[in-house]
Structure formats: C-alpha cells, structure tokens
Amino acid sequence: MIITLIEEATEAHLKKITDTLLEYGWKATHVQTQSARYLVGIAGKEIDIRSIGVLPGVLDVHRVTDVFKLVSATWKVKPTVINLGDGVSIGGGGHTLMAGPCSIESEEQVATTVDFLVSQGIRVMRGGVFKPRSSPYSFRGLGLEGLKMFARVARDKKIKIVTEVLDASQIAAMYDYVDMYQVGARNSQNFTLLDELGKVDKPVLLKRGISGTLEELLQSAEYIFSNGNEKILLCERGIRTFEKSYRNTLDLNAVPYLREKTHLPVVVDPSHGIGVRRFVPAMTLAGIMAGADASLLEIHQSPEHAVSDGAQTLSFSEAAQVARQVAALVALRESIG
Amino acid sequence: MIITLIEEATEAHLKKITDTLLEYGWKATHVQTQSARYLVGIAGKEIDIRSIGVLPGVLDVHRVTDVFKLVSATWKVKPTVINLGDGVSIGGGGHTLMAGPCSIESEEQVATTVDFLVSQGIRVMRGGVFKPRSSPYSFRGLGLEGLKMFARVARDKKIKIVTEVLDASQIAAMYDYVDMYQVGARNSQNFTLLDELGKVDKPVLLKRGISGTLEELLQSAEYIFSNGNEKILLCERGIRTFEKSYRNTLDLNAVPYLREKTHLPVVVDPSHGIGVRRFVPAMTLAGIMAGADASLLEIHQSPEHAVSDGAQTLSFSEAAQVARQVAALVALRESIG
Amino acid sequence: MIITLIEEATEAHLKKITDTLLEYGWKATHVQTQSARYLVGIAGKEIDIRSIGVLPGVLDVHRVTDVFKLVSATWKVKPTVINLGDGVSIGGGGHTLMAGPCSIESEEQVATTVDFLVSQGIRVMRGGVFKPRSSPYSFRGLGLEGLKMFARVARDKKIKIVTEVLDASQIAAMYDYVDMYQVGARNSQNFTLLDELGKVDKPVLLKRGISGTLEELLQSAEYIFSNGNEKILLCERGIRTFEKSYRNTLDLNAVPYLREKTHLPVVVDPSHGIGVRRFVPAMTLAGIMAGADASLLEIHQSPEHAVSDGAQTLSFSEAAQVARQVAALVALRESIG
Amino acid sequence: MIITLIEEATEAHLKKITDTLLEYGWKATHVQTQSARYLVGIAGKEIDIRSIGVLPGVLDVHRVTDVFKLVSATWKVKPTVINLGDGVSIGGGGHTLMAGPCSIESEEQVATTVDFLVSQGIRVMRGGVFKPRSSPYSFRGLGLEGLKMFARVARDKKIKIVTEVLDASQIAAMYDYVDMYQVGARNSQNFTLLDELGKVDKPVLLKRGISGTLEELLQSAEYIFSNGNEKILLCERGIRTFEKSYRNTLDLNAVPYLREKTHLPVVVDPSHGIGVRRFVPAMTLAGIMAGADASLLEIHQSPEHAVSDGAQTLSFSEAAQVARQVAALVALRESIG
DSSP states (O other), rough: OEEEEEEOHHHHHHHHHHHHHHHHTTEEEEOOSSEEEEEESSSSSOOOOHHHHHHHEEEEEEOOOSSOOBTTTTTTOOOOOOETTTTTTSSSSEEEEEEEBBBOOOOHHHHHHHHHHHHHHEEEEBBBOOOOOTTTTTTTOOOOHHHHHHHHHHTTOEEEEEOOSSSGGGGHGGGGSSEEEEEEEGTOOHHHHHHHHHTTOOOOEOOOOOHHHHHHHHHHHHHHHHTTTOOEEEEEOOOOOOOOOOSBBBOTTTTHHHHHHBBSSSSEEEHHOOOOOHHHHHHHHHHHEEEETTHHHHHHHHGGGOOOOGGOOOOOHHHHHHHHHHHHHHHHHHHHH | EEEOOOTOHHHHHHHHHHHHHHTTOOOEEOOOOESSSEEEEOOOOOOOOHHHSSSEEEEEEOOOOOOOOOTBBTOOOOOOOOOEEEEEEESSOEEEEEEEEEEEOOOOHHHHHHHHHHHHHEEEEEESSSSSOOOOOOOSHHHHHHHHHHHHHHTTOOEEEEHHHHHHHHHHHHHGSSSEEEEEEGTTTTHHHHHTTTTTSSSSSEOOOOOOOOOHHHHHHHHHHHOOOOEEEEEOOOOSSSSSSSSSSSTTTHHHHHHHBSSSSSEEOOHHHHHGGHHHHHHHHHHHHHTSSEEEEESSSSSOOOSSOOOBBBBBHHHHHHHHHHHHHHOOOOOOO | EEEEOOOOOHHHHEEEEHHHHHTTTTTTEEESSSSOOEEEEEEEOOOHHHHTTSSSEEEEEEOSSSSSOOOOOTTTOOOOOOOOOOEEEESSSEEEEEOOOOOOOOHHHHHHHHHHHHHHHOOOOBBBBSSOOOTTOOOOOHEEEEEEEEHHHHTTTTTTTEEESSSGGGHHHGGOOOEEEEEOOGTTOOOHHHHHHTSSSEEEEEEEEEEEOOOHHHHHHHHHHHHOOOOEEEEOBBBOOSSSSSSSOTTTHHHHHHHHHHHEEEEOOOOHHOOGGGGHHHHHHHHHHHSSSSEEBBBBBBBGGGGOGGGGBBHHHHHHHHHHHHHHHEEEEEEHO | EEEETTTTOOOHHHHHHHHHHTTTTTTEEEOOSSEEEEEEEEEEEOOTTHHHHHHHEOOOOOOOOSOOOTTTTTTOOOOOOOEEEEEETSSSSEEEEEEOSSSSOOHHHHHHHHHHHHHOOOOOEBBBBBBOOOSTTTTOHHHHHHHHHHHHHHHHHTTTTEEOOOSGHHHHHGGGGGGGGEEEEGTTTHHHHHHTTTTTTSSSSEOOTTTHHHHHHHHHHHOOOOTTOHHHHHHEEOBEEEEEEESOOOOTTTTOOOOHHHHSOOOOOOHHHHHHHHGGGHHHHHHHHHHSEEEEBOSSSSSSOOOOOGGOOOOHHHHOOOOHHHHHHHOOOOHHO
C-alpha cells in the first residue's frame, strides 16, 4: 500500500496513520523523497483502503500487490520522465540515444567523441573511469582525474555524462562531474550503494544483474526510491545463458514487461547485450520495437584500438548509420503504435 | 570441407576423391540430397583444397571450419528460399507471417481461422494435432484424423499447413496432409526423427531446444540436410532462463547470429518466446528488426476458450493489428537496410 | 487421486466409479500395469475420498496433490525394488554399482570388461550401441549387432545389461538382449518413446533432461508407469549450468528430494555428472551420502583409447579402488543412518 | 608468472626484474602481503623462467597459466591452513563445523547457541548482523551493536565469530568483533570490498556468486590476496538453476575442482545450498565426501521462530545428530582416502 501524504502532514498525522495501519498488521515505512512524502505499508491484512484515505494528512492511497511498491505502475500510472537539463530528457515518448566508449582513455578521445556526438545530435555520453574487472591485474580506469577531464570537455559542448559508480564511497567525489550515475550489473544488489544513491539528487541508471530477475531489479530500484531519489532508469543489458555464440543474451522480453510494471524509463544496452559489433545495429533496432525509451551504445573512433570491449564497439560511421535508422524507426513506431 | 560433385560423378570418381582425402586424414561422408550430391570431409589435416578441386567429378570445394557443414553460410552464401507452392515462400527477403491455434480443436475452428487468414493475406497456418505434454493426463491432440480434417479445410483455400511431428513413425501417415513438418523444442535432438525427416521432400521447421545452443540447433539441421532434405527452417522460440515473469526468454540475439552463420531461413515464434498475450505484438516487431524471415503466431477466435496456450494467444483483431504493423515495418526495414 | 482397483473389478464397477468422479469434475484415466489396475483422477473439486473408497471394485484410495501421481511417494510409501534376476536388484537399501564403457567397441573389450566386473562383484554392465551424437558425422555406435554380441558375452557370466534406446522403433529388436532400457537426457521428454517403454515388462532407467526439472522427470516417469510398466529408475546425470570447468553440474540435491517425493530408486551418474575422470571418485562417494540407491560409472580398460567419453572414464584400477571405497561407505551409511 | 622475492629485495632489484620482464612483454604487479612479497607477471611472451630465477632479489619463480595467480595450486602446492587462534583452524586435513543462526536476534539467542556449540565441540559460530535483503522493507539485521553483543557473549566461551560484511565502510568498525569476515554471494564481485579486505589481517570467507563461475570466484580471491591478505576461504553455497524444488542447487562438483586448482580451503554451505531443512543433513555428508574442509550450517534453538531462513535451519537436536554423523564420516574419509 502506498499512502501519499499532503505537504503539510504533521507528526501527529503520521502517528495516527501509522497506528491505524498497525492495528491491521501493516508495517509502515516513512519515505521522504526529493519531491514528495509517502508511507509504504507492507504485509498486513485485507483492509478497505478508504478507511485510510479519509485520515487527515493523506493525499491519496493505492493498493500495490507487487513486492516492489514505489516503482510500481500500479500506483503511478504516468511514465516518469528523467530530465537531464539543457533540453535533454529520457522517457515519456520518443527515444534517446546515449553513446560513448567503454573506457575513457584520453582527452583527445573524449574530444573526438564529443564532436561526433554533437554532429549526430546525440546529447548523452557514456564512458567509464572506474572499471569493474574480473581480474585485479586488468586496467581499472583513469579514475576521478579522468572523470574531471571528461566533464570539462563534454560540458563545454553541453553533452551530458553517464558513468559507472562502483562504491558508495565514490558518490560524493563524482557528484560535480556526472549527470547520471550508472550502477553496473555486478552491483545490482549492492544495497549500501543503492541506499546512498537514494540520497543524491541526480538520476541513476540501474543495470539488471548478470543473472538477475526483473523482480530483483525492481526491488533494487525500490532501494533508491525509498531513500529519496525518484530519478531512476532501468537498463536491460543481457543476461548470462548457456549460449556461447555471443557474450550475453539480450532479454528484450524485459522491455514490454517493465514498461507495464513500472513507471520508470527502460533503457537497452545492445552493446553488452550481444557483445558482437556487427550484430549491435540489429539489436538496437529490435530494442526500439520492443519499446525501449533509450539505447546505450559503445562507440569508439577506432574500435580496434579501444582499451576495453572493442569487440562490441561501433565505429563512428557505423554509429552514424544506426542513428539514422533509429530516427526512421522511432518515427514509424509512433505512427503505428 | 564440402565437395560438391558433378551430376555425372561416378563411383570411380568418388573412390579417388575419398582415397585422396583419407591420405590427409579426412573422413568423407557421401551425401545425396534431393537437389545435389556432396562429400562432407571431417577432421583432417591442413590441405590445399585446390588439390581436391582438380580431381575429376568435383564441381567445387569449400573449406568449412564450423562444426556444422552443409547448413553453413561459409559454403553456401546465397540464402535458401523455402517454396511451399502456390506462390508462398519463406526466406530470401521480405517477411512471412504464419498463424493459427496451438491445438486443432474442431472443423468449425479451422474454418473460422482459415477465413481470417485469407482476409489478412496470410498463407501459412499452424495448428497442432500431436501435442507434446509434460503430463500423460493432459490433452494430447486430435491426432491423424484431426490433421486430415485440417488439411481438407485449409487446402480448399490454398492455405499451407505446418504442424508438429512427434515421432519418426508418424512421418509417412502425415505426409499427404502437411506442407511443412514442425520439430518441437523437446525433439530438437531426437536424432532418429531428424534422420527420417531428412528422407522426406517436404520442408522442416526445426525449433531450438529448450536450453539448446545455436551450435546444437545447426548440427540438428545438419542431420536433416545430410540425410537428403535441404528444405529446413530454423526457429527461435525462447529459451529457459531464471526469469519467471514470462514463460520463456525470446533470444533475438539468435536472429542476426543465425543469419550470418547459415543460409537457412530464420523464423521467430514470439508466442512461445514470451508467452504473454499482450506482449506478443511488441516481440513480433522486435523480431522483424532483428532480421527474422518469418514469424509464427498463435491466434484463436476466442483465446479465453482455447484448449491450450490461451495465455499467449492473440485474438483475431489483435492479430489483424499486428499484421498491419508488420507490413509497415517490413517496408521500412527494406528501405533502411 | 489414485484409486487402486481390486483384481476382480468389473466394467460396471469402473463405470460407477468413473461416473461418480465425473460428478465432482474429476477426469479418470484407467491404468492397467503389469501388476495392478488403477484409476488416476485429475483436477476435480475437493471431495471426501471415503465416498470413493466405499464403492465396489475399489481396493483403496489416496489423495495425491503432486502433478505426478503413480510415481509419487504420497501414494506408495514403500520403496520400489527393481529386480533384474539372478539375485541382482536395485533399491530398497544398500547400493548397487553399475559400470561399463560409454560405447561398446569390440568383443574383446566386452569380455575384458565383464571379467573385471565379475572380479569386483559388480553385476550390471552399461555400454552404448546406439549413441546420440550432436553431429551426424560422429560415431553412432555398433548398433543391434553390437548389442547381440554384448549380450552373448555378458550373459555368459550372468552380468545384467543396461543400454540406451534412442527410438520407440528399436524397443522390440532390443528386447531379447537387454535387462534394462536406458532413456538418455536428450530423450527425457520423447513421449512416444516413454509411452512405448510403458508397454514393455523390463525396467527403464530414465535420465533427467539436460536442463530438465525434477517435476518434468517425474512426469516423464509417469508416462511409463501409466502405460503399464512400474519398473522405473530415475537417474541424476548432471545439468547444464554456466560453469565451464566441468562438463555438467551434478545436482546431488536431487537425490534427497527424489527419495522423499517418489518410491522409485534413484541412480547417480557421476561420470557424466562431472565429466572429469579424476573427480569421478569423489562425486561417486558424495552421491552415496546424498542417498543414492545406485551409481552408474563409465570405465574402460584403457580410457585414453576409448572411442567416446574417455575424459570421464575410469581405468579398471581406479574403478576397483572406488568399489572398495563404496563398500566401506555404504556400510557406514547404514550404521549412522 | 609468480616471482617470490627475498625478504631483503631492494628497489633496485625490483626495477631490474620488472625491466627484464617488460622486455618480454610481461606486466609486473608488486604484491606485498602480510607474509611475503611477490611480483605477479601477466600476459607476456614465452620465456625461460630460469632467466628470471637467476636475477638478484628472486627467491623462486613459477609459471602459472591460470587466469588467477597467487591463489593457484600450480604455484603453491601445500594447502593453506587458516588459523583462528585458540587451537581452531580450517584446512589441511580434517573437517571443521561452523554453525549458528542466519540472523543474530538477541543476547539470549546468542547465549543459548553458544552453549549448544560448546556442548558439541563446535568452535566457530556464524550469525548475521548486516543482512542483505532483496527488499528495502525487510529486516536488515541488528547492526554493529548486535555484533558487539555477539562478540561479548561468544568470546567468553572462546567461540570464534564469522559474520557478513556488506560494504567496505563497515570493515574497520567490525574489526574488533570478528574472527573471520564473510563476503556474501551478492558481493562476490564487489571489487572495492575485496580490495579493502585485502588490507586487513583477518581471514575472509568468500562465497561464490549466485550465478558465478569458479574462475570468477578464484579471481575475486585474487583481489584479496593481491592486496595483501593471504587468509582466504572459498565457499560453495549453491547456484541459481531452473530447478524450483529447492532454493539453490548445491554444486558439489566445485569441491574437488577447487581442491585441485587452489591451495585455499573449501567450505560448503549446505543450508543455503539446498534451502530445505530436512535435506540439509544429507547434503552436509555429501559435501564431506566431495572433499570439503569445512561446513557452514544454519541452526536455531527454534527454527520455526527464526526471523530469517527458518525453512533451511536445523534445530539443535538435528544439528547434534549431524555433528555425530560428520565425526564418523570424517574418520572414514581419512581411512579410505
């Protein structure tokens, strides 16, 4: 059950509502986000929600039977739009392309990529500076200094930045240089990280776990939301399966499912989702017809020389062709929808 | 290695080629299909294939390093087109819709479905009469009599029939009433069935195993081809994963991969692939952008009353809308390809 | 619901019982096995089973809520013992070792293996003559002639034979030469094969599907049982997982689970279950402590020269050591049980 | 390649070795653990390791082709023994039982459990105070205060404490109250946490990821080791599979595999590994025969009232019986090994 409180709700109001819920066996959690206040009720007996709706301090009440609550579309039917500023937004119609290299490598690389993005009208750039690697001996990214450089160059052209955060301890230092925090597949259930990202006022792009279920993904989003941050995007990036012909198996079934179950925007990462460069364009287009709000593409001025993930990275000319196809397809999607 | 023989190749020619291969450690299998004769060479030493190419009886020679051979696009670059007669074909461009109920239930049902298909310009009808069921106590289909009725009604309107064969012993009895045999996911490695379907001159729609890899699928197709039948279609129908929000996980990555690796047409079954009726249209469209040559849809005049698979079955009006969207999308796909 | 009928139950009795069930919405299937007659009731309303128990013709009635029925331990608590003759049996206490090569290769090989088994007191020999292979170009076994030779040599020393049947069409021809039919993992849901094995009076060793669930395994066993053959053994042989360090993942959890859910004996195949020769002994012993009634081992006089599966095959001296360890462990298991 | 340095190795020595390696394309990482100094060489050309062995500063050199290095048994053949003090150790022979509740709930609960452990001669107690939960609304443990209470009661009886750490920020505060840090399945690739645990001088029990491979597990251990901490235990706790009859699938294949590949001790967690109380004893015993160095059991004075994981938790009397069986089995294992 989700109870939205009026702005002026007092402690006395809260106590009365909480006590009433408790009578029926409901445990209430008070949630104060950056835009509203809620009480989330868990696991009680059947109850006529109107008896709660009439209490002072209550704006409205919804029954939510999903295990996730505040991220559920049962409660908030209207799609959430993530506004990144400067006219860049994700969700609520249309399709947003986000592109960039796997790893930030050099200022020259960032500048070249930014120029390419500008030429294509792409406004969001991805690029890792903290890289999760299976082996401790692999390249782990340029770190915070790399991020500062990335921000300096990109913001000069009003390009928005999305980059991965690996640990709660990095959030504050990264804050001034990111427009969107990315949580990677391996951290999809790093609850400390999720808790802390809930206390920040910047959007969070949350990737599905490597073998994670969608219910787990939505509950991880609930961690962020219930800590205060309503700006969340969910990203399908491929799951682990037995198929060894490609890196991961992009689960596009997740797209229509998530679009029904949650009000949060749904992003597809076809680069990790198939992991084979020449198949990425087809899977980007497939993701759009599945209903994706945005795509996250790995691109590089010279994929053969990328320090990581070159095998799944598009060249600029390939990316430009995808961008043209995406534009045509999104127009069609809207006309036949 | 694949050696295509000239039509007039003699036993003496064959012996000479086989002996030459043997010298280099290659084991040769003679394959006589309905359209040509081949020698398939397996597992020998590096060899200059021109030394085979010059032997009498040889039309051409190709090196094929895949574990599958005759179904490989390394050897036969040109896409295979499956011709079902009466101007109905699959593969080689465009997109073919195939639709029908999970189970054939009654003459009235078949007639109504046929009429709907005719109204939509859909020329291939699916419908099961032999149903594989996990439990022996479930409905197992109308059997051969049902198939005869299905054929009588459908052929009257020039609708082609695809239906599942469960066992090699059924092939002959079904022959006069089917236009395409379907091999289901549970039989994807029923090698006796595959061997015997290789001896028939009608197309075979081969579904991927429930947790089967694409290499296994292609090798199963190789069974059919190497027994003589070149008319094979490969079908992605969803794999088993941990995700319980839908019946299976439609692996659309398989589509661009298969289109690169094999000359055989690629079919997508979004009905089984997601198993949730209201998500089937999105996944059909996604499959088309992934590159599918055909889609296989479950439809029913009254999905709520279908004897099996109702939860994933489209109504006629839903199917008609999908057909319209498909037409628009296929046109776009060809224009931006 | 399972209704055991008295031997003398008449058609009139059956009709009365069936009609009574139908009133409550139960569909009854008449099952005549080689040892008894049953009515299996499916999917009706709550009913006091005593009202069925009092009908003429009824010996007893059990409520079975599992989706599988006649193989359920809810109904038949006493473990089934599979008697292979000559004092060889499986189930109901103790542990039976079965061993032999992956493929039958030659008379000399069979004779040598038989002599080894006799020296160890092992009474059941495995050995494939029909081999399921992913590729049509691989060795597919010596076939029926190989089986006849196998039987001639083994029976001379009273060694019982278990070998794989690939297709229903092979059952009759194999009948005189096998003591137990094996159904492989790829055929675990080959329902025609299961139906036909239900009509034979020899035991069937049914392997779990490559990614099959235990509920599916038990329902496949139900196919055999409901066609008349009560002599079934269930075999855990490893499932497909993401782990690539070994061939399959032996799921020993299945052993205590199956022993609780069914009255049928449970066999473990550690050779396929891990697929690495030097780890097979540890997994055999682990399987025994998990509760297995029997183990199925791949052994060969010279594993390095085996035509198939050499990598997971024990030498005779390794097998002899395992046999000694098994004997000590089974004694302990009984003393601490 | 692993180069063990002599204690007195100087910067000049290091430079010379590193430069020599670099000539052959090897990247060297300097590792200073709490007991020794190493250079780990990665990814260079074939090289005669004797040419490195003769350099000043080098104690010895080993070629290690595994992707993991310092945790490999290729390099260090002798099993690592984890010494917890007061005569409690894990690894190097025998079998150590560790037991306790899923969650620490109260002082009374801890005291009762400690008394039970003492009565059984069990010296290590598990108990969670920071609980990872899929939902933010679930009970998340008693936290640091709970840990302090746990330590006060347990240490009074010389019982060693193992408890889960969720985030690097908790390590320091927990330090005085734990004898072994546990890293849970969801954090198996939380590289920041692994890095930081590498800087502590207390043992780390590292659980395999929910769908993690063993190679990933060993590389995660390499993170800890290469940061300085050699005291690591690896724990198989069940993987996610399609089987829904139990919570996870305990992969006992991992035990002989890990015992061959690494010198670190191998722990089995049968409670999470099957998740069904009445099957836990069989799987504990199976784990021992697979070769486990230790078992981690969930026990509770009243499993029906446990705040978490009651369904997989043994009562004290069940645990006492398991302990007796374990003692008998370990004795046998040593006699037949």
